[in-house]
Amino acid sequence: MSQFWSPIVHTLTPYVAGEQPKQGGLIKLNTNESPYGPSPLAIAAIKEASDDALRLYPDPTGLALRQAIAASHGLDAEEIFVGNGSDEVLAHTFQALLNHERDLLFPDITYSFYPTYCRLYGIGFRTVPLDDAMRVRIEDYGPDCGAIILPNPNAPTGIALPLADIEALVLAHPQKVVVIDEAYVDFGAESAVSLIRSCPNLLVVQTFSKSRGLAGLRVGFAMGQRHLIEALERVKDSFNSYPLDRLAQAGALASWQDQEWFTRHRDMLIASRERLSLSLQQLGFTILPSSANFVFARHTDRKGAELLQALRDRGVLVRRFGSERIEDFLRISIGTDEECDRLLDALHQILN
Structure with a gap:
């Protein structure tokens, strides 16, 4: 601690990102990155954009990328917001749309950045317990709230709600913003984007980091009716008018347009998930x-902390969370089949 800190800094418990090891030779199944890398078209577009134009500021609105996303979903470009990863999009969302007199609701086991944002921005919140099967029950999200945010699929459980449940939740709270965080939606869940036209209180957030293999480029986006997007723009332009650089915009646009690469590698990952x-x-x-690019697994008679360390000793990284209800679960990102086999070989050694 320091005498020079602002008072709020003393109150913060920062989000802890998954380990990014410096040493080589490890099987990295701990941060839900794609095992396949980005579309070759994205890499080519980034290289092409690496020219003298880098001396100029990028398009502050990411118009070409917004137009491409909008066209795919039958929306207008003005109904799309882009940012520096979905984490920044979510941060602006918490400031712009989720800070009300009543508490924000989200699951007790979910993306651990949510309470961090709440403490940073002074947002009152209340967590809603998952049921005994680790599922979200929409009937538990009552009217006494200021807003709601849910990941679908949830993280770190990976369990998805059907679209009918999402629609029922949004319709049950017509005067409250409902944010659906769809970071993992491409791996088997139903997107809520189709509800945007009829639901003025719905915001859907997605990312290029998972299914499009661009975690290192940091591109995320939100979709919603114009009045919601305008709120995000007002916060963004009070913080950083240029969140996406020229290379990020070029790479993301090319990646979005390469549907064949996206479909092939998504299907490969889903098949590997079921096999693992x-x-x-x-x-x-x-x-x-x-329904995500990871599995949440608990052994019947081994502690999670024990397995986590034993795997690391054998060069395999997975992730564990210390919360009481899930302390013995491991979240295992889906790698290539070869990486998954390395994980299984290590577990055979440990368990035998």
Whole structure:
């Protein structure tokens, strides 16, 4: 601590990102990155954009990228907001749309950045417990709230709600903003984008980091009716008018346009997830039903902390969260089949 800190700094508990190791040779299944890398068209577009124009500021609105996203979803470009990763988009969302007199609601087991944003921006919040099967129950989200945010699929459980449940939740709170965080939606869940036209209180947030293999480029976006997007723009332009640089805009646009690459590698990952889930079950793990690019797994008679360290000792990184209800679960990102086999080999050694 320092005498020079502003008072709020003393109150913060910062988000802890997954380990990014400096040493090589590790199987990295701890941060839900794509194992396949980005579209070759994205890499080519980034290289092409690396020219003398870098001396100029980028388009502050990311218009070409917004137009491409909008066209894919039957929306207008003015209904799309882009930012420096979905984390920045979410940060602006918490400031612009989720800070009200009544508490913000979100699950008790969910993306751990949510309470961090609330403490940073002074937002009152209340967590809603998942049920015994680690599922969100929309009937638990009553009217006594200022707003609601849900990841779908949830993280770190990977469990998705059907679109009908999301629609029922949004319609049950017509005077409250409902944010659906769809970072993992491409791996098996139903997107709520189709509800935007009829639901003025719905904001949907997505990212290029997972299914499009661009975690290192930092591009995220939100979709909603114009009045919601305008609120995000007002906060953004009071903070940083140029959140996406020229290279990020070029790479993201090319990636979005390469639908063939996206579909092929998404399907490969889903197949690897199902294969890994079955193999883990055969080793004595309980696996929550995942619609994400990871599985949430707990062994019947081994502690999560023990398995986490034993895997790391064998060069395999996975992630564990210390919350009481999930302390024995491991969140395992889906890698290539070769990486998943390395994980399984290590677990065979540990368990035997």
